[in-house]
Amino acid sequence: MSHQALYRKYRSKTFDELIGQQHVVNTLKNQILSNNIAHAYLFCGIRGTGKTSTAKILARAVNCTDNTDGNPCNQCEACKSILDETNMDVIEMDAASNNGVEDIRELRDKVRFMPVKSKYKVYIIDEVHMLSKGAFNALLKTLEEPPAHLIFILATTEPQKIPATILSRCQRFDLRRITIDDIVKNMRNICDEMSVEADDKALKLIAANADGAMRDALSILDRCMTFNSDRIKYEDVNELLGIVSFDTIIEVCGHIINKNIKNSMILINDILNQGKDLQFFIEEIITYFRNLLILKTTGLTENLLRVSEDNAENLKKHVDLLNIDEIVSVIGRLSDTLLECKRSINPRILFEARIISLMESTQIDVSAFEKRIEYLENAMKNGVSVKEIPKSAAPSRQEAASKQEFTPKQDKKTVKADRPSENTPAVAGDDEAEKRIRENWNDFLKLVRIENVALLAIVRESNLAYVKQNVVFFEFDSKFTFHYTAANQEKNKSKIKEILTGFLNADYDVSFALKSDKDEDKSAKSMDDIYEEMKNSFGDDKVILK
Ligand SMILES: Nc1ncnc2c1ncn2[C@@H]1O[C@H](COP(=O)(O)OP(=O)(O)O)[C@@H](O)[C@H]1O
Ligand SMILES: [Mg+2]
Ligand SMILES: [Zn+2]
Known part of the structure; x- marks a missing residue:
């Protein structure tokens, strides 16, 4: 018996069958009913949320001859021929494999002809961000003066890679993650x-x-x-x-939070003896603390990763036991551990040792540090050199050492004059800006940390991609979607821009993108690897x- 993948077998055939995209569906149905159809649409969103499905439904809806409520009837000649892909007026193109100028030129030559049988000629270009620069230009020419019978439907997971000139000519719809x-x-x-x-x-x-x-x-x-x-x-x-059950993760994390070394080691031992993947296990623990952080800072359960409603209730039990800085610090230390484990010849022992040291370290109290930082900032504003600052304005070195225990390793250096002063030289261009950020990444993170510890938790998961035309482009791994969304929030983004501008002593904008799966680090066994x-x-x- 042949097996058709479920996700192909159950593809929504009408707008009403699409799940979780009401905002898109309502607008499109209204446009069809009022015959107010645009010439170019762009559907954006992460994989598997219905971009291609919506494009296909729309292609039928505009051509359906028996359309009563905005949905395609899927029965008329037009609908049927599009469904079985014999309709020559609806053309699907995958930009991932046809991304050259020639492909688009060919398309441009064809679009001038009237549709053969249907009302509209519809071009669906999937993964449109893969088009080459030349191809985008060629496409733009068509979009500038679209013939009345022509509709373009573009779909992409990466709208930030699409030129503004194209974006401005499309009606854009963002498909949401499905709950x-x-x-x-x-x-x-x-x-x-x-x-x-x-x-x-x-x-x-x-x-x-x-x-x-x-x-x-x-x-x-x-x-x-x-x-x-x-x-x-x-x-x-x-x-x-191949995952450790969520109940077990909660239990392990509970022991870690309560610093119960004995019980956590017994449980970890059990889990690893069952042959569970160590890296994946560490990632799950990190995800757990990341969820705690989100719950702590936002109080919302919608953005939690890999957690269902019932489990979110369990998280709430732990959220009051730690403060934000402690959670940030645990995430930092476990992330370091994960990296170390990937390189280690005996990752299991290393992991156990790190977990114990995490529990042994005393709780941090960053308030004393914040005081010192504030003092330093004021002192610098008033032109006092850092050497002159009295020790009494800050925690003693010993105090500092013990209080920093929970903090990520690379931040252990003493906090010195990190703030860019008036005489930080201005960078002379994009290349130099890129170089400064790359070579002084930890200093940059320190600045972010001074501004706002929660912001550090976001920025530290990003990577510098490149700098171009006074814009610094950062990327997040696709598993860090929450961080990506948080970074793009206006308040955070403008704060990061401000810090960056100070760091470079030149006016730079920032842009945050989500890396596509294929660029991902394959050494980590992530959910994506499993997919x-x-x-x-x-x-x-x-x-x-x-
Ligand atoms: N919003 C949705 N409602 C119902 N099923 C969906 C939805 N999004 C995706 N699917 C399921 O996933 C499959 C692939 O969806 P697709 O539209 O190709 O996603 P995308 O183009 O966004 O990656 C569909 O055939 C369907 O089974
Ligand atoms: Mg698709
Ligand atoms: Zn029809």
């Missing part, structure tokens, strides 16, 4: 339809691991069905994903034999 609840509901419907039983807890775990992408959830579900065809069980999902493995075993878009 865990919505993902669970959809999977439940699919299971019912296929007469597969599934534990609620199991579906929740899958949804929590899909990171807002319906496609990822369905891929995991698909694999679970193959793994055990009569019932989807919580333990099987855990097993399949990749799934794709490899199932075939991303192929039908495979069972």
